[in-house]
Amino acid sequence: MLRFTLRRLLLALVVGVAVSAIAFMLLRISGDLAISLAGEDASPADVERIREQYGLNRPIIVQYAEWLWRAVRGDLGRSLFYPESVANLIMSRLPVTLSLAGAGLVIALLISLPLGIIAALKRNTWVDRGALGVAVIGQAMPNFWFGLLMIFFFGLTLGWLPISGSDTWLHFVMPAITLGWFSAPVLMRLTRGGMVEVMTSDYIRTARAKGLPARVVVLKHALRNAIIPVVALCSVQFGNMLSGSVIIETVFALQGIGYLAWEAISRRDFPVVQGILLLVALFYVALTLLADILNAWLDPRIRRG
Amino acid sequence: MTTPVLDVKQLAVQIPVTDGILHAVRDVTLTVARGETLCVVGESGCGKSLTSLAVMGLLPGSARRTAAHMRFAGEDLLTVTPRRLRELRGNRMAMIFQEPMTSLNPAWTIGDQLTEPFLRHGKGNRREATDRAVFLLERVGIAAAGRRLGQYPHELSGGLRQRVMIAMALMCGPDLILADEPTTALDVTIQAEILHLLAELQREFGMGLLLVTHDLGIVARVAHRVAVMYAGEVVESGPTVTVFDEPRHPYTRGLIDCIPIPARSRPGVPLGTIPGLVPSLVGGIEGCAFRDRCAFATEPCARPVPVVTGAEGHAWRCILPSAVPSLLENPA
Numbered sequence: 001m002l003r004f005t006l007r008r009l010l011l012a013l014v015v016g017v018a019v020s021a022i023a024f025m026l027l028r029i030s031g032d033l034a035i036s037l038a039g040e041d042a043s044p045a046d047v048e049r050i051r052e053q054y055g056l057n058r059p060i061i062v063q064y065a066e067w068l069w070r071a072v073r074g075d076l077g078r079s080l081f082y083p084e085s086v087a088n089l090i091m092s093r094l095p096v097t098l099s100l101a102g103a104g105l106v107i108a109l110l111i112s113l114p115l116g117i118i119a120a121l122k123r124n125t126w127v128d129r130g131a132l133g134v135a136v137i138g139q140a141m142p143n144f145w146f147g148l149l150m151i152f153f154f155g156l157t158l159g160w161l162p163i164s165g166s167d168t169w170l171h172f173v174m175p176a177i178t179l180g181w182f183s184a185p186v187l188m189r190l191t192r193g194g195m196v197e198v199m200t201s202d203y204i205r206t207a208r209a210k211g212l213p214a215r216v217v218v219l220k221h222a223l224r225n226a227i228i229p230v231v232a233l234c235s236v237q238f239g240n241m242l243s244g245s246v247i248i249e250t251v252f253a254l255q256g257i258g259y260l261a262w263e264a265i266s267r268r269d270f271p272v273v274q275g276i277l278l279l280v281a282l283f284y285v286a287l288t289l290l291a292d293i294l295n296a297w298l299d300p301r302i303r304r305g
Numbered sequence: 306m307t308t309p310v311l312d313v314k315q316l317a318v319q320i321p322v323t324d325g326i327l328h329a330v331r332d333v334t335l336t337v338a339r340g341e342t343l344c345v346v347g348e349s350g351c352g353k354s355l356t357s358l359a360v361m362g363l364l365p366g367s368a369r370r371t372a373a374h375m376r377f378a379g380e381d382l383l384t385v386t387p388r389r390l391r392e393l394r395g396n397r398m399a400m401i402f403q404e405p406m407t408s409l410n411p412a413w414t415i416g417d418q419l420t421e422p423f424l425r426h427g428k429g430n431r432r433e434a435t436d437r438a439v440f441l442l443e444r445v446g447i448a449a450a451g452r453r454l455g456q457y458p459h460e461l462s463g464g465l466r467q468r469v470m471i472a473m474a475l476m477c478g479p480d481l482i483l484a485d486e487p488t489t490a491l492d493v494t495i496q497a498e499i500l501h502l503l504a505e506l507q508r509e510f511g512m513g514l515l516l517v518t519h520d521l522g523i524v525a526r527v528a529h530r531v532a533v534m535y536a537g538e539v540v541e542s543g544p545t546v547t548v549f550d551e552p553r554h555p556y557t558r559g560l561i562d563c564i565p566i567p568a569r570s571r572p573g574v575p576l577g578t579i580p581g582l583v584p585s586l587v588g589g590i591e592g593c594a595f596r597d598r599c600a601f602a603t604e605p606c607a608r609p610v611p612v613v614t615g616a617e618g619h620a621w622r623c624i625l626p627s628a629v630p631s632l633l634e635n636p637a
Contacts, residue, residue: 202407210395
C-alpha cells in the first residue's frame with residue numbers, strides 16, 4: 001500500500017507540472033495579453049511598454065519557467081486590480097469555495113447513495129422509476145436556473161434563507177443544494193448500476209448463505225464493491241463543483257474562487273486567472289490521486305498496480 | 306428411526322420465462338439422514354443445483370418454490386420466519402458453491418469472511434473465531450493458515466479458495482452441508498483431493514452431506530445413497546450399491562454405462578451414450594420424461610408413471626418389471 005501510494009504521488013507530481021504548463025500556455029494563446037490589458041484604443045507604444053513591464057516580450061518558455069519557479073515558492077504574482085498578491089487573494093477566497101464544494105458533495109452523496117441503493121434493490125418497480133425520474137430532472141435542469149428557482153421560492157417567497165453573500169452558514173444552504181442536486185443524478189445512476197451488478201454476484205449469494213441479515217449483506221458485502229467506481233467519480237465531481245462554483249457563486253454572490261475568477265476574467269486580471277487555473281488544475285490532480293488511493297483501499301486487487 | 310436432517314417432499318421450482326413457465330424441478334422427494342452422504346446426480350439443467358438452492362432459500366428472485374414440506378431437523382423451512390431461516394443458514398446448514406473463484410468477496414480478507422458466520426451466530430468472541438478459522442484452514446489442508454487470514458481471495462488459487470469455502474461452511478459445526486458441484490471448476494487432480502476431503506470431514510464431524518454432482522464416479526466413491534435426477538424429477542433413488550448393481554430406470558443404466566472403467570474400457574470400443582436430447586421443461590410434461598430417448602419405451606410410458614418402491618428405500622419412476630440390463634456389447 002505504501003509503495004502504491006508513493007508511485008501514485010510521483011505520477012501526480014509529473015501530471016501537475018504538465019497541467020501547469022498547459023494552463024500557462026492556454027492563457028498565452030488566448031490572445032495578446034498586452035493588447036487586452038492596454039485596451040482597444042491604446043497606442044502601439046503603450047502596448048509595447050506594457051509588454052516590457054510585464055515581461056511579456058520574453059520567450060514564452062522563459063516566462064513559464066520564471067512563473068513556475070515563483071509559484072513553487074508560493075508567489076503567484078500580484079493582481080492588477082486588487083492591492084494584494086494573487087496568493088493572498090486566492091487564499092482568502094478559497095475557504096468559501098471549498099466549503100461550498102464540500103457541502104455540495106455531501107448533499108450529492110446524501111441524495112444519491114440511498115436513492116441508488118434503494119433503486120437497485122427495488123429495481124424495475126415504481127421506486128426505481130421514481131428515482132430515475134428524479135435523476136433525469138436533476139440533470140436536465142441547468143444549475144443556474146435551479147439556483148434562481150430556489151432563490152425565488154425559498155429566498156423571496158418564503159423568506160427562509162438569505163439569497164446573496166457568504167456571511168453565515170445559512171448563505172451556503174441554497175448554493176450547496178444547487179451544486180449537490182446537479183451532481184447527484186450521475187452518482188445515483190452509478191451507485192444503482194454497481195449495486196444491481198454486485199447484488200447478483202456469487203459472493204452475495206455466499207453472504208446470504210451465511211445467514212447474514214439483509215442490512216449486512218447490502219452495506220458490508222455489496223456496497224463496498226459497488227462503490228468503487230462511485231469514489232472515483234466523486235473526486236471528478238468535486239473538481240466539477242470547483243469549476244461549477246464559477247456559475248453558482250455568481251448567482252448567489254458568494255465571495256469564493258469562482259466569483260473571483262469571473263471578476264478576473266472580465267477585468268483581464270491575468271495573474272489572478274493564471275493562479276486560479278493552476279490551483280484548480282492542481283486540485284484535479286490531487287483529487288485523482290486521492291481517488292486512486294481510496295480505490296486501492298477499497299479494492300485490494302488494485303493495490304499491486 | 307431418528308428424524309432425518311433433511312426431509313423434502315414434492316418440491317417443485319418454477320421459473321417464468323418468455324414463452325411460459327419453466328418447470329425446472331418437479332415433484333422431488335428426498336431425505337438425508339444424520340451423518341449420511343446423499344449424492345444428487347444428473348446432467349446439466351436437470352434441476353439438481355436448483356434443488357439445493359431451494360433448500361437454502363437462495364433461489365433467484367423470479368423462481369417460485371412449492372413443496373408438501375421441506376423439513377430441516379424437523380423444522381419446516383417453508384413456513385419458518387426469515388429471521389429463523391437466517392439463524393439456521395451458515396449455522397446449522399451451510400452451503401458450498403460451484404464457483405470458488407467468484408464465491409468469495411474480493412473486498413474482504415479471508416479471515417474476515419471466515420470468522421463472519423461464527424461471530425454472527427454468536428458462537429464466541431473474535432479470538433475464538435480466529436482460532437477456529439485457523440484450526441479449520443489447517444484441517445482442510447491449507448498451510449500457514451494464520452498468514453492466510455490476512456490475505457484476499459485474489460491471492461489464492463481456485464483449489465485454495467474452495468478449501469476456504471469448505472472451512473467457512475464448517476465454521477459453526479453444521480448438521481447439514483449442501484455442496485453444489487464443488488469440484489466442477491477445479492483441475493482434475495484437485496477435484497479428487499477436495500472430494501476426498503469432503504467425505505473425510507463428513508465422517509469426522511458426523512454431518513449430513515447433500516452432494517450435487519454430474520459425475521457418477523464421485524458417487525460410487527463417496528455416497529451412501531444416491532438420487533438420480535432427470536428433467537427436473539428424481540427418476541431413481543436408493544442405496545448406492547443397490548442403484549449401481551440393479552438400476553431400475555433406463556436413464557440410470559445409461560449413466561452407469563457412460564462411466565469409463567480403467568483397464569476395462571478399451572481404446573476404440575465406444576463408451577455408452579444416451580441418444581437424443583432432454584425435453585423442454587417449459588409447459589407441462591405428461592408421462593415419462595425420458596421415453597423419447599429410452600430403448601425400452603412402450604405405449605403406457607406416455608401416461609403418468611407412478612413411483613415404485615423396493616427394498617431398502619430403493620425407489621424408481623419406471624414401469625419396467627425388472628432391473629435394466631447394460632446395453633454395452635461386452636458389459637464390464
